[in-house]
Amino acid sequence: MSPVTRRSVLLGGAGAMAALPLLNATASAAATDWSLEVVKSTTARFTPSSIGGWSYPVGLYLYGQYLVYKRTGTRSYFDYIKTWMDRFVDGSGNISQSFTNLDSMRCMQLLPILHRETGLARYKTAADKLRKRFPGYPRTSDGGMFHATSKVGQLWGDGVFMAQPFIANYAAAYNDSYGFDESTKNMVVYFAHLKADNGLIFHAYDEDGSESWASGTGHHSKFHWGRAIGWFGMAAIDILEVLPAAHPRRQNLIDIVKHLAGGYARFQDAATGRWWQVVDKGTTAGNWLETSCSAMYTFMLSRGVERGYLDPSYQAVAAKGYQGVLAKIALGSDKRTNLTDICEGTNVGDLNYYLKRARKTNDFHGLGAFLIMNEQLTK
Secondary structure, three states: OOHHHHHHHHHOOOOOOOOOOOOOHHHHOOOOOHHHHHHHHHHHHOOOOOOOOOOHHHHHHHHHHHHHHHHHOOHHHHHHHHHHHOOOEOOOOOEOOOOOEHHHHHHHHHHHHHHHHHOOHHHHHHHHHHHHHHHHOOEOOOOOEOOEOOOOOEEEOOHHHHHHHHHHHHHHHHOOOHHHHHHHHHHHHHHHHHEOOOOOEOOEEEOOOOOHHHOOOOOEOOOOEHHHHHHHHHHHHHHHHHOOOOOOOHHHHHHHHHHHHHHHHHHOOOOOOOEEOEOOOOOOOOOOEEHHHHHHHHHHHHHHHHHOOOOOOHHHHHHHHHHHHHOOEEEOOOOOEEEOOEEOOOOOOOHHHHHOOOEEOOOHHHHHHHHHHHHHHOO
16 A cells, blocks of 8 residues: 555545555465454454443554455445444534543544545534643643543553544644644653663653652653553554654654664564563563564554665564464454454553463454554555
C-alpha cells in the first residue's frame, strides 16, 4: 500500500511521504491470510453487543478490523464496527463519556472514520465532544496530559496511543491544526521524561516523585514494560502518517522512532524474533516472550523502513519479528484462531508485578496489535 493509499485508509485524504520498497518475502510466503482468520473467528465468537463495552482494547481490535475491511471490501466487517459504535452514539451524536482518563479516548479514533465512510453527521458531533475536551484536560507543568485526572502529574507511556493519534487524525480530517500541535507536544514531553539510554522508554513518570515507583532521579518508573513501549512507537508512527511535512516537530517524532528502533533491535530475542515482557531482562528468571508488544514493534519497524525514517537494515528485524509473532497463532479444533501469550491489562509496578501478569489467549490487546501488524507486513 502506498503512503497516499495508507493515508486514505486513515482519513480519506491525499499526499504523504514517498515510501521505500519493502522487503516482504517472508510475509508474502505466508500461506494463510491470518487477518481474515482472526476477524472471522472473533466476529463468530462475539456479536457487536457481546464483544465488550467502551474499552480501549475493544477499540484497538475494531480499528484493526477496519484495516482488514479496507483491504478486502467485506462490508460485514465495517457494519459490525458501526453497529458496535451505535451502542454508544445516539442519533443526535450524544455520547455518554466524560473523558477523565486517556484510556477512555482510544475508541474515539473510529468516529472520524465512521463519519467519512457513512456521511452521517452524528459521528462528527460525537468526535467534537472529545476535541473540545482537550484544551481543559489537566496537564503537567510542561504540558503533558495526565494519564487520568485521578493520577495527578502522572504520564504513562501507553497513554499517548490512547489520545494523541485521535487528535492528530481529527486535525487532518477537519482542517484543525490544533491537533497537530497538541499531539506532537505531548509526544515530545512524554519522551523527555521517559527516554532511557538503552533505546527504550520507562513505563511512567510522576512529576512530583511522590509515587513509590517514581523515587530517585528523573521521577520515572524503573522498568521497561513491553507493551507501553509498543504503544509509544505506534503512536509516533500514526501521528507521522498525517502530520504536515513542514510541521516543526516532525523530526522529533522521527527521532523517537529511530531511538526505539535501536532498542528493539538490541533486545530482540535471537531464538524466536519476539520481545520480552520486561524488554531488557531476557535472562531474568520468570520473564516471558510477549505477543502484543512483539506485534507492535514489528509494525513500527516495518512502517518506519517503508516511510524512510529507518535504515532498510531494520526490515530484517521486522521480518524476524513477524515470523516470531506468526508462531503464536494457530487454528484450534473449532477452526477458529487462537493467539497466545498476550499480557493482560497492566498498571505501573515492580519487576515481580510485570513478570507475574497473566498470559492470555485472544486478548484484544493482542488481537488488535496483530491485525495492525499483519496488514502492514502482508501488503
